[in-house]
Amino acid sequence: xxxxxxxxxxxxxxxxxxxxxxxxxxxxxxxxxxxxxxxxxxxxxxxxxxxxxxxxxxxxxxxxxxxxxxxxxxxxxxxxxxxxxxxxxxxxxxxxxxxxxxxxxxxxxxxxxxxxxxxxxxxxxxxxxxxxxxxxxxxxxxxxxxxxxxxxxxxxxxxxxxxxxxxxxxxxxxxxxxxxxxxxxxxxxxxxxxxxxxxxxxxxxxxxxxxxxxxxxxxxxxxxxxxxxxxxxxxxxxxxxxxxxxxxxxxxxxxxxxxxxxxxxxxxxxxxxxxxxxxxxxxxxxxxxxxxxxxxxxxxxxxxxxxxxxxxxxxxxxxxxxxxxxxxxxxxxxxxxxxxxxxxxxxxxxxxxxxxxxxxxxxxxxxxxxxx
Amino acid sequence: xxxxxxxxxxxxxxxxxxxxxxxxxxxxxxxxxxxxxxxxxxxxxxxxxxxxxxxxxxxxxxxxxxxxxxxxxxxxxxxxxxxxxxxxxxxxxxxxxxxxxxxxxxx
Numbered sequence: 001x002x003x004x005x006x007x008x009x010x011x012x013x014x015x016x017x018x019x020x021x022x023x024x025x026x027x028x029x030x031x032x033x034x035x036x037x038x039x040x041x042x043x044x045x046x047x048x049x050x051x052x053x054x055x056x057x058x059x060x061x062x063x064x065x066x067x068x069x070x071x072x073x074x075x076x077x078x079x080x081x082x083x084x085x086x087x088x089x090x091x092x093x094x095x096x097x098x099x100x101x102x103x104x105x106x107x108x109x110x111x112x113x114x115x116x117x118x119x120x121x122x123x124x125x126x127x128x129x130x131x132x133x134x135x136x137x138x139x140x141x142x143x144x145x146x147x148x149x150x151x152x153x154x155x156x157x158x159x160x161x162x163x164x165x166x167x168x169x170x171x172x173x174x175x176x177x178x179x180x181x182x183x184x185x186x187x188x189x190x191x192x193x194x195x196x197x198x199x200x201x202x203x204x205x206x207x208x209x210x211x212x213x214x215x216x217x218x219x220x221x222x223x224x225x226x227x228x229x230x231x232x233x234x235x236x237x238x239x240x241x242x243x244x245x246x247x248x249x250x251x252x253x254x255x256x257x258x259x260x261x262x263x264x265x266x267x268x269x270x271x272x273x274x275x276x277x278x279x280x281x282x283x284x285x286x287x288x289x290x291x292x293x294x295x296x297x298x299x300x301x302x303x304x305x306x307x308x309x310x311x312x313x314x315x316x317x318x319x320x321x322x323x324x325x326x327x328x329x330x331x332x333x334x335x336x337x338x339x340x341x342x343x344x345x346x347x348x349x350x351x352x353x354x355x356x357x358x359x360x361x362x363x364x365x366x367x368x369x370x371x372x
Numbered sequence: 373x374x375x376x377x378x379x380x381x382x383x384x385x386x387x388x389x390x391x392x393x394x395x396x397x398x399x400x401x402x403x404x405x406x407x408x409x410x411x412x413x414x415x416x417x418x419x420x421x422x423x424x425x426x427x428x429x430x431x432x433x434x435x436x437x438x439x440x441x442x443x444x445x446x447x448x449x450x451x452x453x454x455x456x457x458x459x460x461x462x463x464x465x466x467x468x469x470x471x472x473x474x475x476x477x478x479x
Contacts (some may be wrong), residue, residue, distance in 0.1 A: 137410075168444070196397045196442035198377045214393050215377040 001291035008047075009073055011065065012040055013054045017371070018109035020139065021278045022363050025313055027116050028149040033109055042372025055080070058238040060259045077292045079254075080240070081266040082232035083107065084138045086274040087245075090228045091131075092203035101206050102223040104346045105146075106138065118222045119153055125160035126221030129211050131201040132167045132226040136246070138267045143167075143226055144178050145312035163219075165192045166213060166362050167199040168228075174320050175314070176345045181314045181352075195337065201225070230353070231268035237261060246270045251328035252303050253291035254284060263288050272333030274326050280308040282366055303328040305336060311359035319343075319355035378459060380473035384451035392431075393446045394421065396461055396469060402437040418463035421445055428457040435463075451477045 016037045025031040044050045051073060057066035086104050087331045088095045094102070103118070105111040119128070127195035128150055139145075147165050154161040171194065172178075182190045185346045193199035198215035204225060211225070220320045230245030240247045240256040247264040248257040254269065256262045265288050266281035283306035291301035309323035325339035343355055379393040401433065403415025405431040430449050431475065459471045 196395060198395060215379045215395065 002289055003296060006293065006296060007049070009049045009051050010040065010043060011051045011053060011055050011067065011073070013052075013053065015039055018112075019278070019363075019367060020142075021366075022313065022359065023109075023112055024146045024149040026112055026143065027105075027119060027146065028152045030149070030152075030313075030316060033059060033113055033116075036109065038367060038371040040371070046372070055234060056237075058234070058262070060239065060262060063261060065310070067263070075261070077134075077261055077263060077280045077294065079263045079265060079288060079292070080234065080238070080268070081264075081285070082234045082268050084229040084267045084276070085232045086227040086229055088227065090133075091201055091225065093206060094204050094225055094227060098204060099225075101209070102204060102220075102225045104226050105224060106142075106226050106229075115222070115224055119150065120157075122158065122161070122221040124158045126158060126162075127219065128154065128161065128163045128222045128224070129218050129220040130163070130165045130224045131211060131226055132165060132169065132172070133226055134168045136276060137226070137229050138283075139310075139321075140173055140275055140277075141310055141312045143174060144174075145314070146224070147190055147192075148178070148181070148186075148312070148314040151182070151189050155186055155189060161189075161221075163190045164199050164218060165190065165199075166211060166218065167192060167194045168201065170195045174322060174342060177320050177343055177347075178312070178314075180345055181318065183319070185315055185318065231264075235264065235268050240264055241268075244270070251331065251333050252287075252301050253295065254288040255291075263292065272326065273324075273335050274306075274333045275308055275310060276364065277308050277310045279310065279362070280306070282370065283307060306333075307339075309362060311362065313356065313359060314352070317356050318349075318352040319359050321355040321358060376461065376469050376471040378457075378471045378473050380449075380457055380475055382392075382474070383476045383478065386451060386477050386479050387455075388451045390449050390451050390475075391448055392423070392439050392445060392457070393444070394459060394471075395442060395444045397442050398463070398467075400435075400437070400441045400443065401438055404437065416464045418443060418461050418467060422460050422462075423447075424458045424467065425449065426453060430457075451475060453477050456470075 019036045023036050026033050040050050047068045053067040055065045064074050066072050103111045103115045105115040181344050200213055203212040209220050231241045231247050235241040235247050242248055247269050249264050249269045254265050257328045264282040267276040287304050289308050294301045305327045307325045312320045320343045322342040325336040326333040327336050377395040381390050384390050398418050399412055401416040405413045411420045418435050421433045431447050454477045457473050
C-alpha cells in the first residue's frame, strides 16, 4: 500500500466485475464472457475492505457515502469510478425496454450476452445494423472493433448476411486502418454510413426493428443501438457532473472541480485529450491513489505523466493499436508531443499479429494488476 | 460529388406542417485559411439553397463562411397540394446541385 495508515473500503455492486476491453470478441465467439469476469477476493485479501452494494447517495458536507441498503460509510476522500450511462432519451423510441430488443451492449455483460444470442439466432441472409454515437463515448474505437468482430462471425456463420454501421460522426480514429482491414478481410460485408451520408440515427421503431436516420430507414434482423453517453447517474446525485454531463477534475489529483474530497476517475471524468479507455482509467486510478496518499500525509502532489493504449481486434491474430502519453498542462491533460503511436495503414500481417498478442498481454497484465 | 440527401414526407394531410431535411456534402472552405505549407486557400462555399414547391419559392437560405462543412438544413412548410419540391444549391466556382422529392397530399 502507498500509505499503510489509510483504511480503504471498496464498494462493489455484486461479486463479479465484467471487463469491457476485448468483450467484442465474445460476439465473435473468440472468448467466453466468463473470460471477462473477475471477482474481488484477492483485493479483499490485500487488506481492502469490500462492501457489497451500490452507492446511491453522497453527502459531501458530512462526507459519507450511503449504500442502497441504508448503510453509511464515512470518508476523508471518496473516489468514484462509476463509468457511463447510455442516454436513453437521446434517440426517439429507444429506452430500457427497447434495449432488450435492440441491445446497446455498452454497459453490462447481460447486454453483450443478449447481442451474441441475437447474432447466433439471426437468419443466414440477415442484416445487422450498428449505430455509433457522437463523441465523447466510452471506448471510441469500440463500435468499429465490434463491427469487425461481428463481420468475423457473419463471414463464418452467416455468409449471406450484411452489416451496416450508421455513424453520427463523419470520421473516426484509425478509419483508414479499419477500412483497409475490412476491405482485406471482409470485402463487401461492412457498409459504413457517416454523418454526411445521412448516418445519424434519430429514431427507432422497436416493433419493426427499424432504425431511422434523418434520411433513411434501415430494417434490421439484429440492431445494436449504441446511444450517446454521459457520466453515470451517481455523478449527478453527487453534484460532480457539470452541464456537459461529464465530471471536470483536477488533472494532478483527479479531485472534482465541483465538490471537494471527491475524486472521479475513468470514463466519467473529463480527462482532456485522454480517451475513455480502460488503460487510461487504470493509469488514472494509480495517479489518483498516489495523490491521495500524499494529500493525507499533508504533501502536495506533483503532476504525473500517464499513458494510454487501445487495441482493436479485427480478426484472430489481427489487431490495430493506438497509444499516447499525456501530461497535465494548464489544468487539462494534453498530449506529450511525439509520443503518439498507431498501427500504420500499410502494416504487415506480422505487425497486425503482434498487436493482437500485445492486446492479450495488456489485458492479462491489467486485470492481474487490478484483481490479482 | 455525392448526391444531396433530401427527406420530404411521402404523404401528408392538407394543411399539415411538414418538416423537410436536406444535407449536401461540401467542404465549405472559408477563405480565411492557409494550407500547412502556407498557401492561401481560396473561399469555396455554397452560397444559397432555394426550394420550390410546385414552382413556387417557399424557402431560401443564404450561406456564409461560418457555415460548417456538409450543410444540413431543415425547415418546415405547409402541405398544400400534391406535387413536387425541387431544391437547388449554388455556390462559388460555379457550384450547382439539384434534387427533388414528391409529396402526396390527402384530405
